[in-house]
Amino acid sequence: MQNYKTPFLWIDGERLGPDHRATMPVVNPSTGEALAKLPLADAEDLDRAVAAAQRGFHIWRATSAYDRAKILRRAAELLRERSDEIAVQMTLEQGKPLHEAKGEIAGTPDFLDWDADEGRRIYGRLIPSRVPHQRQMVMKTPIGPVATFTPWNYPFMIPVRKISSVLAAGCSCIIKPAEETPNSTLAIAEAFEDAGLPKGVLQVVFGVPAQVSQHLLTHAGIKGFAFTGSTAIGAELASLAARQVKRSVMELGGHAPILIFDDADIEDVAQLTYARKFRNGGQGCISPSRFYVQARSYDRFCDRVAELVGSIKVGDGFAPDTQMGPLAHERRVPWIEALIADAVSKGARLLCGGKRVGEIGHFITPAVLADVPDDARVMHEEPFGPLIALNSFTDTDDAIAKANATEFGLSAYCFTRDNATAIRVADEIEAGMIGINSFAVGAPTSIASPETPFGGMKASGYGSEGGIEGLEPYLDTKFVSQF
Structure with a gap:
C-alpha cells in the first residue's frame, strides 16, 4: 500500500492545512478513490501570498546571482535524492506508470542547473556614445513577483521549469499547480526550503482556478505571469493580463x-x-x-x-x-x-x-x-x-x-x-x-x-521557456545615460 502525503498550501514558508478553508478531494485516477483533502486558498490567503512574494522579491533580487545559483543547484540535488518518493506521489495522483514518473523526474532537475548558470550570465552592455564623457549603459533587472499556472499532465517537470526560470531571473514566484496533482509540486517547494531559499520567494497555492487567476492577475503586486494549459483558458488569462499590462508567457494547446x-x-x-x-x-x-x-x-x-x-x-x-x-x-x-x-x-x-x-x-x-x-x-x-x-x-x-x-x-x-x-x-x-x-x-x-527553447506560435502561445530565451520574459531592460 502506497502512502499519499497530506497536501497543503505553502505561503511565506508556512504550511497551511484545511482548517477553516474549503477543500476538494485529490482522486486516484486508477481507482476513483479520494487520496486526501486539498485545502483551497481564499482571498485572504492569496493576498498573504502576494505580500510574501513582494517581501521575498526584495530579498531575492538583492541576493547575488552567484548565491542564487547555489540555492538552485542544491534544490536540484535534493530533488534527485528524493526522486523515488516523489515518483510514488505522482503515480498516485496522476496515474502514469511508475517508470514514467521516474523518467519525468530524472532529467527535470537539469533545468535548475542550467538556469542557475543562466542567472549568472544576465549581462548588460555599454553602448559607445556619440558625445564625449557620456556613459551609456543597458541593464537587465528582474520584473518582480510572478504568478505561474501549471497543468496536471507533467506535474513535476512543468512546475520546475517555470519556477527555475523565474527564480534564476531574480524574481519571486507564486505557483498555482493543478489541484489534481498537488504533491508533485509541493515536493519542489520542500526541496527549495531545505536548500535555503528565503521565505516568501516561492509560494504554492491551490484553489478554484478562475478565482485564483482573477485575483492574482488583477493584483498590483504581481508583475508578470506564465501559463501552460488550454488555448481557450490561456486566451482569457492573456486578455486579463493585457488589461493590467503584465508580462506573460503562454504555452497553450497543440495538435x-x-x-x-x-x-x-x-x-x-x-x-x-x-x-x-x-x-x-x-x-x-x-x-x-x-x-x-x-x-x-x-x-x-x-x-x-x-x-x-x-x-x-x-x-x-x-x-x-x-x-x-x-x-x-x-x-x-x-x-x-x-x-x-x-x-x-x-x-x-x-x-x-x-x-x-x-x-x-x-x-x-x-x-x-x-x-x-x-x-x-x-x-x-x-x-x-x-x-x-x-x-x-x-x-x-x-x-x-x-x-x-x-x-x-x-x-x-x-x-x-x-x-x-x-x-x-x-x-x-x-x-x-x-x-x-x-x-x-x-x-x-x-x-x-533545459538548453533549448520550448514554445509555440499561432494559437499555441508566445514566449519560450528553456535555452537562453527562458529568462528574458522575467527581465526588464533599463537604459542609463550618465555624464
Whole structure:
C-alpha cells in the first residue's frame, strides 16, 4: 500500500492545512478513490501570498546571482535524492506508470542547473556614445513577483521549469499547480526550503482556478505571469493580463502533425510512434497526433502501427507490466470516445483501441484511426489523449497545407532521408518546435530540454521557456545615460 502525503498550501514558508478553508478531494485516477483533502486558498490567503512574494522579491533580487545559483543547484540535488518518493506521489495522483514518473523526474532537475548558470550570465552592455564623457549603459533587472499556472499532465517537470526560470531571473514566484496533482509540486517547494531559499520567494497555492487567476492577475503586486494549459483558458488569462499590462508567457494547446515520406524507414517510424505517442496516455501538448503518410507507405504504416498499439498493456501505474496508465480525469474517457465516434461516422476506420477497460478507474485502450476525413473533429480539436489519426498524401504541397490547417502551432515532426525535403518542411511548417527524423528535439527522449527553447506560435502561445530565451520574459531592460 502506497502512502499519499497530506497536501497543503505553502505561503511565506508556512504550511497551511484545511482548517477553516474549503477543500476538494485529490482522486486516484486508477481507482476513483479520494487520496486526501486539498485545502483551497481564499482571498485572504492569496493576498498573504502576494505580500510574501513582494517581501521575498526584495530579498531575492538583492541576493547575488552567484548565491542564487547555489540555492538552485542544491534544490536540484535534493530533488534527485528524493526522486523515488516523489515518483510514488505522482503515480498516485496522476496515474502514469511508475517508470514514467521516474523518467519525468530524472532529467527535470537539469533545468535548475542550467538556469542557475543562466542567472549568472544576465549581462548588460555599454553602448559607445556619440558625445564625449557620456556613459551609456543597458541593464537587465528582474520584473518582480510572478504568478505561474501549471497543468496536471507533467506535474513535476512543468512546475520546475517555470519556477527555475523565474527564480534564476531574480524574481519571486507564486505557483498555482493543478489541484489534481498537488504533491508533485509541493515536493519542489520542500526541496527549495531545505536548500535555503528565503521565505516568501516561492509560494504554492491551490484553489478554484478562475478565482485564483482573477485575483492574482488583477493584483498590483504581481508583475508578470506564465501559463501552460488550454488555448481557450490561456486566451482569457492573456486578455486579463493585457488589461493590467503584465508580462506573460503562454504555452497553450497543440495538435502536432507528422509528415512521413516514402524514403523514411517505415518500421523505425512505427516503432517510434508506438514508444512516444502513448507515453503519459498521450496527454501531452507536443504529442504527435495527425499523421500524414506518403501513399506508397501508407497501408504498411497503418498495419504496423495498429499491430504495435494494439499490444499496449493498460493498467494501474504501479503494476510492473503496465505500459499505459489511466487518463487523469474521468471526463477524458468520454472525450476520446466522442472523437472516435465522430470520425467513424464520417468515414474513418478504427484500426484498434478506443474501448473502456474495467469498471473502476479512467482506463481506455489506445486507439488508431485511419482514413480520417478533414472535417472530422479529431483533425481540428486537440485530442490530448491516446488517439492518433492517419491519412495518406501524394503531393508535398498538400501535406504541408494540411499540416498547417489548424489554429495550433506548437510542435511538428517530419521523417525523410532527403535533406531538401527536410529543409523545406522545417521552413514551411508553422510550429515553434520541429523534429526531423525523431520525436525528440534537444534531448534523447523529449522535445523539452533545459538548453533549448520550448514554445509555440499561432494559437499555441508566445514566449519560450528553456535555452537562453527562458529568462528574458522575467527581465526588464533599463537604459542609463550618465555624464
